[in-house]
Amino acid sequence: MLPWSAICLACLSISCLPFQMSCSRYMLIRELSLFLQQIIVSFTLTLRVYALYGRSKRLLSCMIIIALALIGGASAGSFGGHSNTTPYIQGSDCHNTFSAKTAARHGLAWVAVSVYDLLIFVLTVFRTYKTRGFPRLTSYSRDILDIIFHGGAMYFAAMTLINLPNILTYYCGSDITRANLATFTSCMSVTLISRLVLNLHKSTDDGILSTAIRANGRTLDVFTTLDMQSALSSHDF
Structure with missing residues (x-):
């Protein structure tokens, strides 16, 4: 006959299976959500640079290739070995x-995010330097180029300070601290990019909802558009 300890251990393992499966699904959905959030943030930053360079198709193609390469490496790292995690304990948090x-x-995945943020920042600085010389953080105006540069610089600095400790938890942290800052980092990136876009709209126009159109006797607010090419047409590129 099997000893009672072995029987209890077997019963406990069977009872933990539903909990472990549900937690595995939850963590997979969580990682997919974080992955999608960072793709959307990177897409928004790409649109800013694409507009800043006068809608250059060549630049956009290069950025897409780099982004796909980084996404492929991040996907292989994040989801290729998803099953190799530590087992869950019933009764504890998921x-x-x-x-x-x-x-x-x-x-x-977070290293890839940092690399792409660095690429966006370098392209923004290079465009600003090519247009009006070396950019200065101390001078600020309502010019669209200055707004994009200052917004991009603040975003890059803030995300570097936030993402660096997050990356260190993966490579230098203990079993308890690994990946604990991932959710916070993703939320901060979404918050900062939202502020970046809203500040651009506010600084270059009366606001997002600033153009009124009358239809059937009613006034409707519609989204305004920003023509980057015309805004920068006074500069020699």
Whole structure:
């Protein structure tokens, strides 16, 4: 006959299966959500640079290729070894823990985000420098180029300060601290990019809802558009 300890352990393992499966699904959906949020943020930053460079198709193609390469590497790291996580304990919170090897693969996604943010910042600085010389953070005006540069610089600085500790938790953290800052980092990036876009609308026009159109005796607010090419037409590129 099997000892009672072995029988209890087997029963506990069977009872933990539904909990472990539900937690695995939850963590997978969570990671997919974070992944999608960062893709949307990167897409918004790409649109800003695309407009800043006068809708250059060549630049856009290069940025898309780089973005796809980074997304491919991040996807392989985040979802290729998703099943290699530490088992869950019934009765505890649905919290995912990683081994050092698995955490290193998952951290590649945030490294890719930092690399793409750096690319966006370098392109923004280069365009500003080519247009009017070396940009200065101390001078600020309502010119659209200054607004884009200052907004991009503040976004890059803030995200670097936030994302760097997040990346360090994947590669230098303990079993408890690994990936604990991922949700906070993603939320902050979404908040900062939203502020970036809203500030651009506010600074270059009366606001997002600023153009009124009358239809059937009613006044309707519609989204205004920003013509970057005409706004920068006074500069020699």
